[in-house]
Amino acid sequence: MEKAQKTIADLIRRSQTFLITSHIDPDGDAIGSALAISSVLMRLGKSAKVLFEEPVPLTFDFLKGSDQVITASTGPCEVAIVVDAAGLDRVGWVKDEVAKCPVVVNIDHHGSNDNFGHHNLVLTSAGACGEIVYSLLMDLTDTLTVDEAEALYVAILSDTGCFRFPTTSADTLRTAASLIDAGVKPYHTASEIFWKRSPSALQLLGGALSTIEVTNDGAVATMEITQRMFAESGGTPKDIEGFANYPRSIRDVLVGVFVREMGDGLFRVSLRAREGYRVDQVAKAFGGGGHPTAAGFRIRGEIDDIKARLRSEIHETVLNPESTSD
Numbered sequence: 001m002e003k004a005q006k007t008i009a010d011l012i013r014r015s016q017t018f019l020i021t022s023h024i025d026p027d028g029d030a031i032g033s034a035l036a037i038s039s040v041l042m043r044l045g046k047s048a049k050v051l052f053e054e055p056v057p058l059t060f061d062f063l064k065g066s067d068q069v070i071t072a073s074t075g076p077c078e079v080a081i082v083v084d085a086a087g088l089d090r091v092g093w094v095k096d097e098v099a100k101c102p103v104v105v106n107i108d109h110h111g112s113n114d115n116f117g118h119h120n121l122v123l124t125s126a127g128a129c130g131e132i133v134y135s136l137l138m139d140l141t142d143t144l145t146v147d148e149a150e151a152l153y154v155a156i157l158s159d160t161g162c163f164r165f166p167t168t169s170a171d172t173l174r175t176a177a178s179l180i181d182a183g184v185k186p187y188h189t190a191s192e193i194f195w196k197r198s199p200s201a202l203q204l205l206g207g208a209l210s211t212i213e214v215t216n217d218g219a220v221a222t223m224e225i226t227q228r229m230f231a232e233s234g235g236t237p238k239d240i241e242g243f244a245n246y247p248r249s250i251r252d253v254l255v256g257v258f259v260r261e262m263g264d265g266l267f268r269v270s271l272r273a274r275e276g277y278r279v280d281q282v283a284k285a286f287g288g289g290g291h292p293t294a295a296g297f298r299i300r301g302e303i304d305d306i307k308a309r310l311r312s313e314i315h316e317t318v319l320n321p322e323s324t325s326d
């Protein structure tokens with residue numbers, strides 16, 4: 001096993017108080033990984049607080065412990081464990097809370113991870129951070145509770161796009177199988193995440209789909225969702241989980257762009273690429289980050305302008321990289 005994993009397991013065994021956090025706009029991997037760790041640590045008699053910049057999105061509030069997540073400043077802990085974040089900037093203001101802890105552990109699977117921790121367990125081959133967390137937790141405990149297993153199953157299901165994305169490996173499925181052995185019911189978990197849509201959510205999807213534009217060469221598709229669509233449909237941000245994957249699902253489209261209006265001139269952009277094409281560098285150029293085929297960032301501006309800049313940036317650096325000097 002990874003030497004870093006053994007070192008971190010030893011550190012956890014001899015420490016008593018933990019702060020666990022992850023990136024802003026937390027997804028299933030961030031939340032599931034953090035909740036599973038905190039639950040195991042508390043079972044081991046330790047103090048483990050999960051602190052996120054924002055509350056857990058409703059999609060994931062069925063996970064045990066999600067109501068214990070705190071979103072306000074807390075006292076320092078012996079050890080901060082940061083999961084699923086490529087850099088400390090990704091955790092938002094929680095960064096200051098992490099800085100108060102003398103030891104920082106970085107557990108992640110992003111290729112762009114900058115090894116910000118005192119201890120770094122970064123495995124870029126993992127489809128989800130939850131896979132790495134599973135292996136670490138099995139060093140600390142003999143068995144997972146059903147709730148811990150479900151949190152990790154959600155992490156893996158989310159980050160592998162239900163076992164469809166390129167990082168899905170035999171190990172991914174072996175870990176998922178172990179979680180099912182521990183009591184996870186795949187049908188139950190999938191229906192909690194994917195099959196609780198409201199009618200207004202589908203109206204919202206209809207509105208978003210009607211904005212799809214494909215470039216003349218067929219390689220880039222954009223889709224957007226505006227505050228007005230939320231208002232008209234009665235839908236909520238919870239309803240748009242997974243929308244970012246639609247533009248890329250069009251035949252021949254290599255890069256999909258999903259722009260969401262957050263209000264006050266702020267937009268959140270999600271980029272999705274086919275395997276072999278990288279959008280993480282584009283996201284980075286705009287101050288964000290992510291994986292080669294799934295990345296994102298936030299930006300201020302005007303929506304048509306943002307889309308135009310993105311189309312040209314994607315054509316220049318993703319689809320025709322030899323045209324740039326670096």
Ligand SMILES: [Mn+2]
Pocket residue numbers: 029030084109128129159
């Ligand atoms: Mn992840």
